[in-house]
Amino acid sequence: MINPEQYVSNNVCKRNVSLVINEFAKELKNISGKCMDVGCGPGDVTRDVLLPVLNSKATIIGTDIMENVVEYANKTYNDKERLKFEMLDIQTKKLPEKYISKFDHIFSFHALHWCYDIRQTFENIYCMLRPDKTMLILSVAHHAALFEPLETMAQDMRYASYMENKGKYIGSFQYSAQPQEELKELLEDIGFQVHHCSHREINMYTSTEKFVSFVTAQHTFAFLNKMPHNLREEFKNEFTRMYSKIRIEKYRGRQRNYKLHNDKETDVPLHYTILVAYAQKIIS
Structure with missing residues (x-):
């Protein structure tokens, strides 16, 4: 079972959020209605980072x-007046009626790249927003150091039967030459x-160690629970080795073969790219 406390203690992405x-504080401070944070995880970022910047009536x-992460969030961060947590698969093709056209703003941070049906994801977000x-x-x-090892390992006969659909591990825009343009076009096509x-x-x-602990606490790695203990440890070790190797290789490539002191990664930044989008539901 995914350990929510492990996720909270190693959340390496709070700074990005x-x-x-x-950056969007001016727009957010005026939001006073009903909001949703999609892919909120254990709820610490929702309560500690997001909620304080909104209007006090939001x-x-x-x-x-x-399920266990939502239970943890409700137990640890629930606020009867302003904040609660519920289960939702944002890729569902049967969006619950209670969510349709009910929200004034929807957030999502560091979650949607795991959605293999990204169009359905944004169509659902569109449907949940009010006009x-x-x-x-x-x-x-x-994110080469994250997605490339997973893609390779999903095709490894030792792990393939547990990981199933390899498309779940690649990232929605990993192989996109122009991710910004593709995302913008997709959103506009939806409306x-x-x-x-x-x-x-x-x-x-x-x-x-900290990054691997953080990322393997996410839902995408739930397949680890199905593995026998020895295979699970083997997977984690192999993933860690490949992640570290690619991280260093990519850094050397960007630095034109800069030689690391003692071949260690102490001074190597983790490099990846993100997409940020702010969009409005328009009814023609």
């Missing part, structure tokens, strides 16, 4: 696909008016 929220429903209301999302675009869409580089310093 804070930066984006601060309420949030945090949604996540993991003229808005969404703000931050999603990973390119959004896109007020902002950007593709940004991220360089962050975090240990391999």
